[in-house]
Amino acid sequence: MMHSGKILVEGADASGPALVLSQPISFWGGVDPKSGRIADVRHPQCGVNIAGTVLFLPGTIGSSSASAVLMELVRNGHAPAAMVLHEPDAILLLGLIVAQEMDWQTPPAIQLDRGLYGAFEGHSVRVKKSEISAI
């Protein structure tokens, strides 16, 4: 299975287990910047770690500090391997853009309709340029 999305932020090719979030998340307050663990007790996937995954985000909510949390995850090596977003979230993606300004290696971010996320669940996923494929 393969879907082609739109590149939002470029990054090296990446792969990892799919983590399809069932609900939108706020990175600030919702994800621990030290470990990548989902810390929002109201989120159904609380306790799951996003580090190294191909993270499928149905949406993001809440604080304007999401970019800072994502950049910190990039710097400390706990960022997702790649991120798939339903629509461009400028606040979150800025974390990647600024990390690139700092010369840190960032995961790619791809835009893909969230209706297509479900099929990746349970698979390992490779992201190569704009292509997202189950492996």
Added chain:
Amino acid sequence: MSLELSAQERSTLAGDTGAGAAMAMRIVVESARLLGAPRLIPVQSAHIDGALYHGDSGTLFAEKLVEGGAKTAVRATLNVGALDLTGCARVRLVGHEREMAQRMMHAYLDLGCEPSWTCAPYQSGHRPALGSDVAWGESNAVVFCNSVLGARTNRYGDFLDIACAISGRAPDYGLHRSENRLARFVFDVSGLDRAFLESEIAWPVLGSLFGRLAGTEIGVVAGIGKHPGEDALKAFGAAAASSGSVGLFHMEGITPEAPDLARVLRGAEPAERIVVTGQMVRDAQARLSTAERTDRIDAVAIGSPHLSVEEFARLRKLLAGRRVAVPFYACTGRHVLSELDRDGGRVTLEAQGITVVADTCVVVTPIMADMPGGVLMTNSGKFAHYAPGNTGYAVLYGSMADCVESAVSGRPRFGA
């Protein structure tokens, strides 16, 4: 759509005004490309959420701008930091983290930002004019700025906020454009009990419900009646921006862009009309609490957004000279602290067991005792939303009067 830049913007990008200014402009330009903005627009001011320490990366970023000689081009107030520089409250950050948090706060001051250190800059004298374009961060400040002041800002995240302040530019996109500020749905509260609508908890509770139902859409609240006061709008917006992605709300007859429904809907039928019922309100209120037990509290925290002078007056009245039996944190900005200190208010509160926290707050930095399974009572929809994830405390939600009565007796009390 391609992005067109002015000669001056291109010159800044080329590094003609320094490496720091070029880096800031690159960040603004990259964001504009990401958003599909056709051009950049000048901004009148900025409110910077980026000086809160989340890890070393943010400190290194700010210091890179300083090393590049960057300076803010417009007025830029600062949101909370991770330390209480006034010395009112003790922050339990130590060693490396404390040093990096401090370095970060200093770097933002070096860039030319004002040491306001508050999430309620709109109550510390930073009130941009109706219709002006600004670049604000911090979700509650953004929603207040757009909704209550009628100035225009998107939800600027960390890094982009300071980049806009340095470049004096922002992407021409989203809420900067009139056509994107209209309401699409109506949130009708006219059927609710008037006594509830006149209560303090109406605003965080309704805001939390509004945010969850709104998603990214803009809505207008109808049926409020008389103006509930600025602190009520502050509480509503903060709660709405915590439970959803709300950057702008309207209130019929109350906020400046909604003199009436026809104007804010621009004559169109709303895509949806949500009739808020008593049951929806009770559910929303229940959702603000996460504690499974309602027979104990370990701490009380109020002041998210930061308490105003009026809210402190109410706190002092409710306390009526009594002492609290559990740790009680009242978070505010130094603009209010100076008012409090004028008549000895802080010393009195401290004698009653209240810890005044300035420049920061208990949910963004470790101030409260580390207590897994502890129960925190609050009247803030925003604290209720973020405290469990950020502090490990479970939340009991109640009014300020409930918070005070519970703190005095040491056990949860409701309906005080």
